Amino acid sequence: MARLELRDVVKSYGIYEAVRGIDLEIEDKEFVVFVGPSGCGKSTTLRMIAGLEHITAGEIVIGGQVVNRLGPGKRDIAMVFQNYALYPHMSVRENISFCLEQQRLSKSEIASRIVRAAETLHIEELLDRRPGQLSGGQRQRVAMGRAIVRNPKVFLFDEPLSNLDAKLRVQMRTEIKRLHQILPTTTVYVTHDQVEAMTMADRVVVMKDGLIEQAGPPQVLYHRPASRFVAGFIGSPAMNFLDARLEAEADGLSVRLADGRSLPVPPGRLCAYASHAGRAVTLGLRPEALSVRQDRLGFAKLDADVELVEPLGPATMIYFTLAGAALCASIDPEAAPKAGQSLPLSVNMNQMHLFDADTGLSLLK
Amino acid sequence: MERIRRIPAQQPLSERLSFWGFALAGLVAALIFLMPVVWSLANSFKPAAEALAHPAALFSKSFSLENYRRLEGVGAGWYVYATNSVLIALGTVALTILVAVPAGYGFSKFRFPGQSALFMIVMATMMIPFQSILTPLFLILKFLKLQNSLTGLVLIYVTFQLPFSIFMMRNAFDAVPRALIEAARIDGASQATILRRIMLPIALPGVATVAMFAFLNSWNEFLAALIFLSDQNKFTLPIMLVNVSSGIYGIIDWGALQAGIAVTMLPCILLFLALQRYYVRGLTAGAVK
Numbered sequence: 001m002a003r004l005e006l007r008d009v010v011k012s013y014g015i016y017e018a019v020r021g022i023d024l025e026i027e028d029k030e031f032v033v034f035v036g037p038s039g040c041g042k043s044t045t046l047r048m049i050a051g052l053e054h055i056t057a058g059e060i061v062i063g064g065q066v067v068n069r070l071g072p073g074k075r076d077i078a079m080v081f082q083n084y085a086l087y088p089h090m091s092v093r094e095n096i097s098f099c100l101e102q103q104r105l106s107k108s109e110i111a112s113r114i115v116r117a118a119e120t121l122h123i124e125e126l127l128d129r130r131p132g133q134l135s136g137g138q139r140q141r142v143a144m145g146r147a148i149v150r151n152p153k154v155f156l157f158d159e160p161l162s163n164l165d166a167k168l169r170v171q172m173r174t175e176i177k178r179l180h181q182i183l184p185t186t187t188v189y190v191t192h193d194q195v196e197a198m199t200m201a202d203r204v205v206v207m208k209d210g211l212i213e214q215a216g217p218p219q220v221l222y223h224r225p226a227s228r229f230v231a232g233f234i235g236s237p238a239m240n241f242l243d244a245r246l247e248a249e250a251d252g253l254s255v256r257l258a259d260g261r262s263l264p265v266p267p268g269r270l271c272a273y274a275s276h277a278g279r280a281v282t283l284g285l286r287p288e289a290l291s292v293r294q295d296r297l298g299f300a301k302l303d304a305d306v307e308l309v310e311p312l313g314p315a316t317m318i319y320f321t322l323a324g325a326a327l328c329a330s331i332d333p334e335a336a337p338k339a340g341q342s343l344p345l346s347v348n349m350n351q352m353h354l355f356d357a358d359t360g361l362s363l364l365k
Numbered sequence: 366m367e368r369i370r371r372i373p374a375q376q377p378l379s380e381r382l383s384f385w386g387f388a389l390a391g392l393v394a395a396l397i398f399l400m401p402v403v404w405s406l407a408n409s410f411k412p413a414a415e416a417l418a419h420p421a422a423l424f425s426k427s428f429s430l431e432n433y434r435r436l437e438g439v440g441a442g443w444y445v446y447a448t449n450s451v452l453i454a455l456g457t458v459a460l461t462i463l464v465a466v467p468a469g470y471g472f473s474k475f476r477f478p479g480q481s482a483l484f485m486i487v488m489a490t491m492m493i494p495f496q497s498i499l500t501p502l503f504l505i506l507k508f509l510k511l512q513n514s515l516t517g518l519v520l521i522y523v524t525f526q527l528p529f530s531i532f533m534m535r536n537a538f539d540a541v542p543r544a545l546i547e548a549a550r551i552d553g554a555s556q557a558t559i560l561r562r563i564m565l566p567i568a569l570p571g572v573a574t575v576a577m578f579a580f581l582n583s584w585n586e587f588l589a590a591l592i593f594l595s596d597q598n599k600f601t602l603p604i605m606l607v608n609v610s611s612g613i614y615g616i617i618d619w620g621a622l623q624a625g626i627a628v629t630m631l632p633c634i635l636l637f638l639a640l641q642r643y644y645v646r647g648l649t650a651g652a653v654k
Contacts, residue, residue: 052547073553085544089566098562099552146552 002063002076002153003028004049004186009058011044011210018044020210021058026203029184031177035197035233036207043158045207046190050156051075063153073102078147079156083163084139086131086146093127096145103150117149120182121175137168144176148183157189161196173199194234198222206230228360231284231353237317239353240285240327246354246363248277255283255354257323266298266349273354276363284353287317290329293344300347304329306337318343402630409433409623432624439609439621441598443628446605449515450584451632453601456519457583458576461526465575466568468527469534470560474546484535491528499592506593513595521593522583530575537571538564573643581633602629 004026011019019041026032034042047053051072059066067075086095100110118124121141161169177200197204198218205215214226225231231239244255253265304320316336318329337343354363409432411425436443472484511517549559587603606625610617
């Protein structure tokens with residue numbers, strides 16, 4: 001168990017900078033998830049922590065020790081790979097014991113640790129099988145067994161669930177969380193799936209173009225995204241974006257959309273946005289901020305010509321076009337219209353987000 | 366067998382006919398290739414008088430080991446030549462594997478300056494006709510005081526075996542996912558341990574292929590053995606065969622020659638049968654993901 005620090009870490013391949021200076025402190029026992037689109041540098045960062053990639057500049061500190069020059073085997077870390085990376089010619093038992101043999105532990109110690117790990121992951125009956133005889137979920141468990149058997153300072157997960165089917169993915173997600181509760185160890189988990197990030201993390205780190213876009217607890221990222229990129233990446237279905245202009249009115253502020261429609265800024269947000277009046281902005285509205293018409297303070301009105309209806313069970317998604325932008329609203333299934341119908345909607349402006357049209361940064365400080 | 370029985374029963378007539386046509390053509394081709402081997406073996410067990418009998422018969426009524434006994438009288442005796450051949454072949458196999466495995470691993474999994482150029486140069490040596498450099502090779506062996514020695518010949522064979530073997534091993538290691546090496550590195554394994562305990566067992570078909578080619582080529586090689594060895598006690602089986610075929614007064618002893626051929630080809634056939642499963646897998650390694 002240990003604290004992990006990244007200090008201005010850079011990784012270049014020739015002139016291409018994959019990671020452009022990352023500063024991050026991960027507390028002992030914290031579960032941090034790196035999330036972002038392909039090529040954002042999240043896997044490279046993980047591999048640098050593991051020691052599988054040399055770092056071009058900066059420092060990586062594990063448990064107070066700078067590990068820049070230490071090989072992967074000496075960093076006291078364990079990693080679960082995307083394709084499991086189990087040794088195909090060895091039995092599950094041999095796969096799990098391999099790392100312990102490298103540490104030259106006694107045979108009795110190795111045996112007892114294997115039993116403990118197997119019990120934790122419920123793989124006792126698989127110990128004498130080869131990886132080729134296991135299902136995807138079982139292989140994933142064995143890969144985790146290989147990681148936990150060493151009692152490492154840091155666990156690293158590199159998109160471990162992306163090869164599993166949807167149902168198994170949800171199940172293994174819960175198992176990894178359960179495992180972290182049983183064995184609270186500093187964990188860095190990389191994924192491109194924002195649902196995994198939101199459900200598992202103590203803290204989510206959103207990366208883009210080799211930089212950290214925002215780091216924080218899942219709820220903070222969801223409700224207070226620092227940029228349009230984070231707002232669009234976190235949440236499913238994604239946030240709706242509309243080009244607009246923030247205008248000063250006699251009695252406050254309003255957001256004027258491209259089609260001339262004006263949505264009033266609620267009194268609670270006036271202070272925060274007052275200094276930005278007159279600027280081109282992007283209005284961000286999550287699908288759940290749009291609901292079937294209700295007259296409440298801070299709610300704006302609009303009519304939607306429904307183009308597509310997606311019943312999901314607990315909620316129904318409706319898709320329509322407003323001011324030239326495709327929008328999605330999450331509404332009560334009881335009130336769901338049919339495609340082609342018109343539906344009066346309310347917009348909860350208390351949940352609105354405004355981003356600078358040029359920089360994409362949130363106007364909320 | 367299960368497959369052969371099932372397929373014709375389930376398919377329409379035209380497909381059944383084409384299946385049996387294919388099987389028949391395969392059988393005929395196999396018989397054509399098998400015939401010289403059978404002929405040679407059958408002749409080696411015939412009494413000397415029958416070996417040249419007219420009309421020729423494939424099998425004789427009388428069984429005789431006379432031809433094999435006569436082989437003992439050829440030079441130092443066939444078992445001396447067989448021992449030399451075995452020593453040379455095993456030495457070539459061992460040394461080839463010892464060099465080709467780490468070299469193939471290096472070319473496959475490490476990146477270093479000049480890597481492609483170096484690999485091209487190694488491969489280019491395959492283009493040099495062996496006969497064209499016999500003289501310099503002879504001079505080098507003489508300088509090293511290794512002419513007329515089995516060790517010298519092993520070194521020559523290994524040299525000519527290496528480019529193909531390195532190429533084979535590089536392909537075999539290319540087929541092993543990089544993540545396995547990374548997992549082993551994180552597990553704390555040294556490069557030597559990774560090669561020995563992770564990579565080598567997975568790339569075993571490649572090693573088997575390299576071993577088989579090294580064995581067959583050194584076992585059957587004639588010209589270098591003839592030129593670099595001058596002591597009769599150090600000759601190999603192929604040289605013995607020539608001595609048998611150009612017997613006393615230029616008369617060819619066909620029976621003894623067939624016995625010699627049988628002794629020479631048997632280890633090759635057995636080795637091939639033992640390793641053929643690995644051999645095919647080794648050759649196709651890396652061809653498809």
